Amino acid sequence: MTDVKKLVEEYGDQIIKNRRYLHAHPELSFQETNTAAWIRDHLTKAGIELMPGITGNSTVGFLKGSQPGPSIGLRADFDALGLTETNDLPYKSTNPGVMHACGHDAHASILMAVAETLARHRELVRGTVYFVFEQGEEFLPGGAQQLVKDGIMDHIDYMFAIHVNASAPLGQIDIHDGVRFAAVGTYDFKIRGKGGHGGFPHKANNPIFAASELVNDIALIPALKCDPLANCTVSVSYLHCGVEGVANVIPETVSMGGCVRVLDTDLRQSVMEEIERLGNSICAAHQCEVKTTMVYGYPACKNDASCVSIMQDAAGAIGITVIDCPPSLGAEDFGYFSEQKPAAVAWFGMGDPTGTHELTPHHNPKFYLYDEKGLPLALEYMLSVYLKAANTL
Ligand SMILES: [Zn+2]
Ligand SMILES: [Zn+2]
Numbered sequence: 001m002t003d004v005k006k007l008v009e010e011y012g013d014q015i016i017k018n019r020r021y022l023h024a025h026p027e028l029s030f031q032e033t034n035t036a037a038w039i040r041d042h043l044t045k046a047g048i049e050l051m052p053g054i055t056g057n058s059t060v061g062f063l064k065g066s067q068p069g070p071s072i073g074l075r076a077d078f079d080a081l082g083l084t085e086t087n088d089l090p091y092k093s094t095n096p097g098v099m100h101a102c103g104h105d106a107h108a109s110i111l112m113a114v115a116e117t118l119a120r121h122r123e124l125v126r127g128t129v130y131f132v133f134e135q136g137e138e139f140l141p142g143g144a145q146q147l148v149k150d151g152i153m154d155h156i157d158y159m160f161a162i163h164v165n166a167s168a169p170l171g172q173i174d175i176h177d178g179v180r181f182a183a184v185g186t187y188d189f190k191i192r193g194k195g196g197h198g199g200f201p202h203k204a205n206n207p208i209f210a211a212s213e214l215v216n217d218i219a220l221i222p223a224l225k226c227d228p229l230a231n232c233t234v235s236v237s238y239l240h241c242g243v244e245g246v247a248n249v250i251p252e253t254v255s256m257g258g259c260v261r262v263l264d265t266d267l268r269q270s271v272m273e274e275i276e277r278l279g280n281s282i283c284a285a286h287q288c289e290v291k292t293t294m295v296y297g298y299p300a301c302k303n304d305a306s307c308v309s310i311m312q313d314a315a316g317a318i319g320i321t322v323i324d325c326p327p328s329l330g331a332e333d334f335g336y337f338s339e340q341k342p343a344a345v346a347w348f349g350m351g352d353p354t355g356t357h358e359l360t361p362h363h364n365p366k367f368y369l370y371d372e373k374g375l376p377l378a379l380e381y382m383l384s385v386y387l388k389a390a391n392t393l
Helices: 005-011 016-024 033-045 104-120 143-149 208-219 265-283 305-317 371-391
Strands: 059-063 069-075 127-135 158-169 173-175 178-181 183-192 232-234 240-243 253-262 289-297 299-304 321-323 343-351
Touching: 005 104, 005 371, 016 033, 016 104, 016 371, 033 059, 033 104, 033 127, 059 069, 059 104, 069 104, 069 371, 104 127, 104 158, 104 371, 127 143, 127 299, 127 371, 143 343, 158 173, 158 305, 158 371, 183 265, 208 240, 208 253, 208 265, 232 265, 253 265, 299 305, 299 343, 305 321, 305 343, 343 371
Parallel strands: 069 127, 069 158, 158 343, 173 321
Antiparallel strands: 059 127, 173 343, 178 299, 183 253, 183 289, 232 253, 240 253
C-alpha cells in the first residue's frame, strides 16, 4: 500500500503557495496565457512531456508508467471570472476586475501537485496518466469541447475531476451516480416588423405582438412538449423593444432570448428545435421577419457508476464523508469528456469548517477557500483516486 499521506507531506506547502500565486494573478476565460505558461513551465521542469496538438491555452501533460495499466485523465480548469474581489487577503487578486471566484486556481494547483508527485514517483504510475489543464470552462463554448476535438479522448480511457466547493465544509464530497448537470442551450430572436405612428397601427406592423405570443408559447414547452417526468426549464431572459416613455411610436424591432436547461442531451435537441419552429411560425403568422440564433452549449454531465464508486471508496478510505447530491440544472463542460468515455466529477467541500470564515457562494466577490488545510487534503484525495483507478480499472 502506498503511503499517500507521506507523499502529501513530502510535497509540503508548495500547493498552497501555488494556489495563492494563481489566485493573485487571475485571467479571464480563453485569455489565460500567463497561467498556461506557468503550467507548461512547471510540467516541463518536472520532466512531464506535453501532448502535441493541443490548441489554445489548454495544456495536457502525460506520464507513462513502467507497468501496463489504463490511460487515466485527471482534469483541472484554470480560468477566472470578471468580478472584483472584496476579500482583504495578502494574496487577493492583483488583476483589477478579474477574480478566481470559482476555485479554478485551486484546481490547477492540486493537479500540478498530483503531476509533480507522480513525476517524482513514477513507480506509482500504471499505464499512462494524463494531466488535463483546461482553458475557458466558465465561458461558452468551454475549453473541454476543443480538447475533445484535439483528440485527447482517443488516448484517455477514464477521466476524473474534482470541483472545489466553497459552500460546503472541508471533509465532505458530493458525487452522484448518473446525470449530475444539465445540457444547456440558448436562443436569440431578432424580430423585425414595421415601425410607425401610434395613430395608424394599420400602416405599421408591431413586432411586440409576435414576441409576446412567443413568450407564452416558449414558456409552455416544458409542460406541453416534454415528458412530465423529464427535467427541463426554458427561460425568457431578455425582451427589448420600443423606447421607454415614447408612447406614440410603434417599434420596428424586438430582440428576445433566453436559455434551455435539461438533464437529457437528446431532449435538449428537440426543445431547441421547437423553440426555433415557434420563432419561425409565429413571426410568419404576424408577417414579421425573424433572425434566429440557436447556441448548443455544454451537454449533460453524466457520471459513470464505476468511476463514481472509485471516487466514493477513495474518499471513505481517507475519512472524507460522501454525500449523494441530486442532479441540478447547473452546467459543467466536463460533460464533453463524460460523453466520450467513463468519467466522474465530485464536488469537494473546501469551506472553513471552524466557522471563522463564512461559507461563500461561488462567483461571489467574497468567495473564500479554506486552502491551508483543504489543498493538502485535496492532494491526498486525488492521489488516492488515481492510485485506486490505476490499480483497479
Ligand atoms: Zn464557476
Ligand atoms: Zn467552476
